[in-house]
Amino acid sequence: MEGATLSDAGLTNSYFSSSFIGVNGFGSPAESKYSMMQRMTTSSSSPSLLNDGAKNFSHSAHDPVNSPTSSLFSDFGALSISQRRKAPNPAASEFIPKGAPRMATMTQSTAQAFPSPLFPHPGLSSSTAAALAPGMSLSAGSSPLHSPKITPHTSPAPRRRSHTPNPANYMVPTTASDQGTHIIQKETVGGTTYFYTDNTPAPMAGMVFPTYHIYPPTAPHVAYMQPKANAPSFFMADELRQELINRHLITMAQIDHSENPDVPSEVDSYHSLFPLEPLPPPNRMQKTSNFSYITSCYKAVNSKDDLPYCLRRIHGFRLVNTKCMMLVDMWKKIQHSNSVTLREVFTTKAFGDHSLVFSYDFHAGAETMFSRHFNDPAADSYFTKRKWGQHEPPPPRQHAGLLPESLIWAYIVQLSSALRTIHTAGLACRVMDPSKILITGKTRLRVNCVGVFDVLTFDNSQTNHLALMPQYQQADLVSLGKVVLALACNSLAGIQRENLQKAMELVSINYSSDLKNLILYLLTEQSRLRSVNDIMPMIGARFYTQLDASQMRNDVIEEDLAKEVQNGRLFRLLAKLGTINERPEFQKDPTWSETGDRYLLKLFRDHLFHQVTEAGTPWIDLSHIVSCLNKLDAGVPEKISLVSRDEKSVLVVTYSDLKRCFDSTFQELQAAASGSL
Secondary structure, eight states: OGGGGSOHHHHHHHHHOOOOOOTTOOOSHHHHHHHHHHHHHHOTTSOOTTTTTGGGOOTTTOOTTTOTTHHHHTTTTTOEEETTSOOOOTTOSOOOOSOHHHHHHHHHHHGGGSOGGGOOSTTTTTOOEEEOOTTOOOSTTOOTTOOOOOOTTTSSOGGGGOSSOOGGGGTSOOOHHHHHOOEEEEEEETTEEEEEEEOOOOOOTTOOOOSSOOOOOOOHHHHTTSOOOSSOOOSOOHHHHHHHHHHHHHHHOOOOTTTOTTSOSEETTEEEEEESSOOOOGGGOOOOTTTSSOEEEEEEEETTTOOEEEEEEETTOOOOOGGGHHHHHHHHTOOOTTBOOEEEEEEEOTTSSOEEEEEEEOOTTOEEHHHHHSOOGGGGGGTSOOOTTOOOOOOOEETBEEOOHHHHHHHHHHHHHHHHHHHHTTOOOOOOSGGGEEEETTTEEEEOSTTHHHHHTOOTTOSOTTTTHHHHHHHHHHHHHHHHHHHHHTSGGGGSGGGHHHHHHHHHHHSOHHHHHHHHHHHSOOSSOOOGGGGHHHHTTHHHHHHHHHHHHHHHHHHHHHHHTTHHHHHHHHHHHHHHTTOSOBTTBTTGGGSTHHHHHHHHHHHHHOOBOTTSOBOOOHHHHHHHHHHHHHTOSOEEEEEOTTSSOEEEEEHHHHHHHHHHHHHHHHHHHHTOO
């Protein structure tokens, strides 16, 4: 985790800060920045990002390097506090402007403090602001003089401290005459008088927006993609969750070195090696049909960046010349979504011999095209020779032994896209084989083991090491035709020379003429050099079908991500609450968690989790827990009844009161943990 490199204080701030983005669901970047800034600077009951460690942050003493939140608040350092909520000036005992004209002048001069790209909407560009006084904290409602905080239910003008930008700002046009008619309000708190201008437009009739987090329903363009379930789901789809869990398990898998002594603990800068392929006994190790060398594959972690990589080891290969690294450097520059990126090549004796190791990006959970589609021996029955008197079986059909044509075209688009990028870079793939094509998910392809042949077959006697690349590129197109024909026949036996005519007849019966013509173009001799761009007219509009399917898949994943976007924030709230409730002792006070503000939080914990029905059975409702936590995080003025466990006391408080108790109590714990208390 990234928190491993932070200090204790930084770890607490980064993992307990409330990332509160858009309480009412306004989604544009400008609106989310504006609402976040307004809540941080104008609302004492709003969920503050700095309430976890806000006491240490000031405009003058902020350390932009060591602070874990420096990237967020560097943008706010030059911003201004909203004009609608002013705090006392530390340098003066009383903040009283001399007259309205001076306030209007100050408003006009400080309105330019906001960057123009932050407010593209004309209704937002007229927001008034005042500069942050030196020594003041950006923590909501706090000041160096520790003046009493104002909560929304006690303020004479709660509308001016809305938790979000008033939605009317987006619909009510602001004219010049409206800007000149500001109403000056006066408010006295703790003996200090404050003047402010209330220029908030009145909300339009019939508009009601929530003041706390809610979970909207699934977007319609995603809801109609899949069959509707019996009940709405507020969590990630089980299939996607299981797929991600499997990837995590494979990424974190390790082996027992006592049972695998042949696997070294470290190879160059890599450690924690884990075999991705079963290791055969040493006396039965055979050369692969692709590379003509014995190979093995491992997952390993690079100690330089702590990222997992896939190591392809070539057994017993001695690299005699390093000129081939020129080609390796060319491969390292290729970044494509359908090709596994080569990161580095090195030699090692860690395995007990001279081995050459290729380091690639690791894609957890990937399987080869061979294991996905060509691992069934019965699929070759149509092409195998019959005994005398044995009848020939009927040819297989689509969806009944053969792959659907849409899937084959999806593979063609991805493989041709990878070849196009590789050929444009002046290289050749040379590993277009079902055993070297990885499949992740349902249809995502990646060409694996690129660059291996360039190193293994490197000829030092050649002056131009790229002279044979056009010939290798032609071989890539032939290999692509064989892969497509094998997919169409659903059998590797179909690409054998004696079965080609029978395989093409099978393609003609079951698939379109475009697919047949593409295979014929790739497998037959042409009068001129072929190019991967020549097959684009044969793909035609199917390219758009593949693009549409990819974007629809992206919509589904984004919708699943939206279901989980609030989970981290709610977990931080529960983690904070857990550090407060039932604490045995604090500052040598064993009753600390049972008195004062902590007693209210204890009753609120019981209100969340320990309610019972009229029959005395536990009442468990997840929506009740989520709703109450969201209201606490937002500090809404809604009232709540808290009943003691002996049912002799009933306390009526607002969520804003609970939030004030919650924030102050946790800040007290943080101060004690950091030694500043």
